[in-house]
Each structure stands twice: as structure tokens, then as C-alpha cells.
Amino acid sequence: MTQQGARWTADQVLALAPDDSSRRAGSKLGTAGPWSEAGSCDEGAVWGLCKGSGSRPYQTIVDMAGTAAPAYKCSCPSRKFPCKHALGLLLLWAGEDDSVPTAQRAPDWAEEWISGRRERARDKRTADAGSSGGGSADPEAARRRAERRAERVTAGATELEQRLADLLRGGLATAERAEYGLWEETAARMVDAQAPGLAARVRELGAIPASGPGWPVRLLEECALLHLLDQGWLRRDRLPEPLRATVRSRIGLPASAVGPPVRDDWLVLAQYDTADAKLTTRRIWLHGAQSGRTGLLLSYGAAGRAPELALPVGLVLDAELSPYPGAGQARAALGQTFGPPAPTSVRPPGVSTAEAAVRYGEALRADPWLDSTPVTLDRVVPVPDGESWQLADADTDSALPLTPTARSRPGLWRLVALSGGAPVKVFGECGHRGFAPLTAWPEGPGEAVPLC
Structure with a gap:
């Protein structure tokens, strides 16, 4: 955006939308009709006045100078970021x-906000630089807090082991007769033990008996993984440090990114949101x-609000990333x-596709609780497989469902239309449930096409 000739595509802009309704409403405002006094500058800002339902137009500004994701300002009453006007x-x-x-x-109305925002950003970077490496104000107090929390988690994991043993002793059929409140009560006990990762997995157990045919097998598998996580925590002193860090992460204990930071041109592979009753989580693959x-x-x-960080799929970001600890962990902090x-x-x-399956197997060796791993498939074709679909390798006989x-x-239909029967490159998540495509590229020249 700092070079006016380097324009984004419509797909890259719409990838910033917090939801489908914003995407549709924003598309209707992407023409010159409702806009006046629109302008941009080489420093990375664009502004304009958009005609609304009131007598005064909405003042809309987008600024990206020195930041990973755009910042937005609009005088409209919307609580979405970005709003349809942005x-x-x-x-x-x-x-x-x-x-x-x-x-x-x-103009003055835009310049005031842009200047103020950039000044605050500079102050924050200065403060972050000054505080980096400073550590805790009281290391001994932090150590005691960590020990108390570890004791509570240990008590919670021990209790959960007993509840799993009771379930298996009584038979899995009892899980179908038990109401969901039993699982919720167990999950609440794990929250009290300050082990949110265990609580989340217990809640997932409660939904399995109502998930359709084959649920006993799925329940047994998830109980085994939960038992493995419990035992990993209770015997963490015997584990190598990378696996011990993975167990702490899966339990839900907080961790900080560890250096050194890696500066690179980071291609934005995909971005998508998942939501529950309390939180919206955005995942951005680079x-x-x-x-x-x-x-x-x-x-x-x-809940109900999109996270602030948003990066358009298919663009590249010159930035530093610091990885989090843990075996096979891809999570990183943006620096x-x-x-x-x-x-x-x-x-x-x-x-x-065959190599993708091998990669997932290797990733499971480092993190047994991993649902999927990021993979880019080369030269695959989406083809129907009965009532389902699969990605067939154009050069071999293998495929991934x-x-x-x-x-x-x-x-899925965007992927099928992009392919038209020809091979495409697809990035997604490969796991035990199959492959989830997130972004695709045509075999020849062409922009990235988000699929989620």
C-alpha cells in the first residue's frame, strides 16, 4: 500500500471482513457512487467520505504504515472491525x-487520527523495547505462583484419571445414558484446577455420545488421548523438555514466545475464525x-466480535516471528x-498427497494430541468420491479425503471452479479426519483464492 501501483485484489480485501454479512455489505460500497473526497498517500493511508442514512457522511480512514494489519477509523456506529465502510x-x-x-x-479530519495513532504506535514500540528482557519484578513470587498452580493442576489431573477409570469400569454405554451436565461438572472441576486445556477436552467428550453411529469408538479414542495427557503431566519430569513444553501447552498453562526472532518475508497462507459462546479465535498461517x-x-x-489482527491472504509481510516452545508446535508471536x-x-x-500423510504422522510423533498439521499440496484435482470429495494427486494414484x-x-465450490478439472496448488490442514483446504492457487499465473 506504500506504493500506489501495488494494488490489492478484491479477494485480499474481503479476507479482512469479520463475517459474511460485512463481506456482502462492503462489496456494495466498493464503487465510486457513495464516496466523496476519497484519497490516499504514499505513507500508507487511504480515506474518504461515505454517504449514509443520515445527513452527514461517514468519515472513514484506513492506515497501515508500520503495522502488520490495517487500522480502521469510521464515524459510523458499527462495532465491527473493519466495518462495511472501511x-x-x-x-x-x-x-x-x-x-x-x-x-x-x-484532510484535517483524517490527519489528526493518523498522526495520533502513529505516535501512539511509536510510543508502544519504545515501551516494549525498554521492557523486553526485564523479566518479572519479583521472580521468587512468580516461582511460588507457578508452584501453586502446578499443584492444583496435579490435583485436577489425578481426579480426572479417577473419573475416566470409573467411566471405563462402568462401560461406555453409561456415557450415553448420562446427561451432559455430568461432563460439564467435570469440566468445571478442571477449570477450578486451572487446567483449561483439560476442561475443553472433557466438554468434547460430553458431545461424542450424541455424534452419531460409531460414537463408542470415538469416545474411547478421546478418552485414551485424555489419559495420555494426564499421564504426561503427572510424569512430566521424565519427559524431554520439548515434549514437556507441549504437555504444558495442551494442559492450558501460559507460555511466552522464545527467541531468537526470525525475520523473513512471511506469505499469508490462510486466515479463518472459530467461535464459541465466549471467544472468537482467529488463526493466521504464514x-x-x-x-x-x-x-x-x-x-x-x-464473543460476537472479530479479533483485531487481520492479514489479507496472498500478501507478504516483512516481519519478525518468535516461536513458542513445544515439540511440533507451529505457533509464533508476531514481533x-x-x-x-x-x-x-x-x-x-x-x-x-502421500507425502502429506507422512508429514502428519511425523508431527504426531512430536505431539500425540495434534488434530492436524499445515501442508501445501502440489498438483491436486478435487474430484467427487461418492457422496464425499477428495483431492486426487495428478501424478500418482494417491488421494486425500x-x-x-x-x-x-x-x-469447496470455489476450489472446484478454480480447478475446472486441472491441477491446482492447495494449502490446508491435514489430519486424521482428512484434509481441510484453506487457500488455492491455479497452476499458471494467478492470485491466491481463499477457501474459508
């Missing part, structure tokens, strides 16, 4: 080259063009950025 403004800017002219400076590493950024928002996301022709290297969730997403 999306429409970016779509207008991403369209014809003369739709949003370049200006020497922003690929390092030089390092070849894969990183996962997690961002959170309160200093050296410019806004920019268009790129970079694509991640791909593997065959799509997950049930992926088969129900609208993105």
Missing part, C-alpha cells in the same frame, strides 16, 4: 487506478519465503514489522 473504501482503492487519487496530505518455516498466529476477540503487507508472486512449495466440515463449506 471494506468498501479498500475495495474502491483496490479497483481502478484513478478511483482513489494520490494526495500530498490527508510461510517464510527464505526460511521455509511455517508459523501460526493466534488472535482473540470477545516487529518493517512495512505493511504487499503483493507478491511467492507461493509455498508443495508435496504429494476432505474433512466433513470442508465438504460443507462454500469454499
Whole structure:
């Protein structure tokens, strides 16, 4: 955005939308009709006045200078970020080259917010730099708090082991007759033990008996994994440090990213949200063009609100990432950025469907509780498989089935349309339930197509 010739695509703009309704509403505002006084500057800001239902137009500003993701300001009453006006403004800017002219400076109403925001960002970077490496103000107090929490988690894991033993002793059929409140009560006990990871897995157990045919097998598998996690915690002193860090992470104990940070041109592979009654979690997958590493950024928002961090799929970000501890963990923390996301022709290297299955197996060796691992498939074709779908390798006889969730997403039809029977490159998550496609590229020249 700092170079006015480097325009985004409409798909990259719409990938910032917090939900489908915002995406549709923003698309309607991506034309010149409702806009006046629209402009942009080489420092990475775009602004405009959008006609609304009231007598005064909405003042809309988008700024990306020195940040990983855009920042938004709009005088409309919407609580969504970005709102439909910000999306429409970016779509207008991403369209014809003369739709949003370049200006020497922003108008006063926009300049005041842009300058204030950038000054606050500089102050925050200075404060972060000053506090980095400072450690806890009272290391001894922090150590005692960690020991008390470990004792509570140990008590919770011991209690959970007894409850699992009671379930198996009474037979899995008793789980079907038990009401969900029994599982919720057990989960609440794990919350009291300050082990939110255990609580989440217990709640998942409660939903399995109502999940359809074959539920006893699935319940037994999940009970075994939960037992393994309990035992990993209770015998953590016998584990190598990387696996011990993974157990702590799966239990739900907090951890900080460990250095050194890796600076790279990080390609935004995919972005998608999952939500429950309390929290919206955003997952952003990145690929390092030089390092070849894969990183996962997690961002959170309160229920009903999208997380603030948003990166357009298919763009590249010059930034530093610091990995979190743990065997096979891809999670990373976003550090200093050296410019806004920019268009790129970079694509991640791909593997065959058979190699993807092997990668998941290797990842499970490091993290037995891993549902899936990030993989890019090269030269695959989406084909129907009875009532389901699969990605068939164009060069071999192997294929990967799509997950049930992926088969129900609208993105499947975007993938089928992009392919048209020809091979495509697809990034997604490969796990024991199948492959979940998240982004695709045509075999020839073309932009990334988000599928979620």
C-alpha cells in the first residue's frame, strides 16, 4: 500500500471482513457512487467520505504504515472491525487506478487520527523495547505462583484419571445414558484446577455420545488421548523438555514466545475464525519465503466480535516471528514489522498427497494430541468420491479425503471452479479426519483464492 501501483485484489480485501454479512455489505460500497473526497498517500493511508442514512457522511480512514494489519477509523456506529465502510473504501482503492487519487496530505479530519495513532504506535514500540528482557519484578513470587498452580493442576489431573477409570469400569454405554451436565461438572472441576486445556477436552467428550453411529469408538479414542495427557503431566519430569513444553501447552498453562526472532518475508497462507459462546479465535498461517518455516498466529476477540489482527491472504509481510516452545508446535508471536503487507508472486512449495500423510504422522510423533498439521499440496484435482470429495494427486494414484466440515463449506465450490478439472496448488490442514483446504492457487499465473 506504500506504493500506489501495488494494488490489492478484491479477494485480499474481503479476507479482512469479520463475517459474511460485512463481506456482502462492503462489496456494495466498493464503487465510486457513495464516496466523496476519497484519497490516499504514499505513507500508507487511504480515506474518504461515505454517504449514509443520515445527513452527514461517514468519515472513514484506513492506515497501515508500520503495522502488520490495517487500522480502521469510521464515524459510523458499527462495532465491527473493519466495518462495511472501511471494506468498501479498500475495495474502491483496490479497483481502478484513478478511483482513489494520490494526495500530498490527508484532510484535517483524517490527519489528526493518523498522526495520533502513529505516535501512539511509536510510543508502544519504545515501551516494549525498554521492557523486553526485564523479566518479572519479583521472580521468587512468580516461582511460588507457578508452584501453586502446578499443584492444583496435579490435583485436577489425578481426579480426572479417577473419573475416566470409573467411566471405563462402568462401560461406555453409561456415557450415553448420562446427561451432559455430568461432563460439564467435570469440566468445571478442571477449570477450578486451572487446567483449561483439560476442561475443553472433557466438554468434547460430553458431545461424542450424541455424534452419531460409531460414537463408542470415538469416545474411547478421546478418552485414551485424555489419559495420555494426564499421564504426561503427572510424569512430566521424565519427559524431554520439548515434549514437556507441549504437555504444558495442551494442559492450558501460559507460555511466552522464545527467541531468537526470525525475520523473513512471511506469505499469508490462510486466515479463518472459530467461535464459541465466549471467544472468537482467529488463526493466521504464514510461510517464510527464505526460511521455509511455517508459523501460526493466534488472535482473540470477545464473543460476537472479530479479533483485531487481520492479514489479507496472498500478501507478504516483512516481519519478525518468535516461536513458542513445544515439540511440533507451529505457533509464533508476531514481533516487529518493517512495512505493511504487499503483493507478491511467492507461493509455498508443495508435496504429494502421500507425502502429506507422512508429514502428519511425523508431527504426531512430536505431539500425540495434534488434530492436524499445515501442508501445501502440489498438483491436486478435487474430484467427487461418492457422496464425499477428495483431492486426487495428478501424478500418482494417491488421494486425500476432505474433512466433513470442508465438504460443507462454500469454499469447496470455489476450489472446484478454480480447478475446472486441472491441477491446482492447495494449502490446508491435514489430519486424521482428512484434509481441510484453506487457500488455492491455479497452476499458471494467478492470485491466491481463499477457501474459508
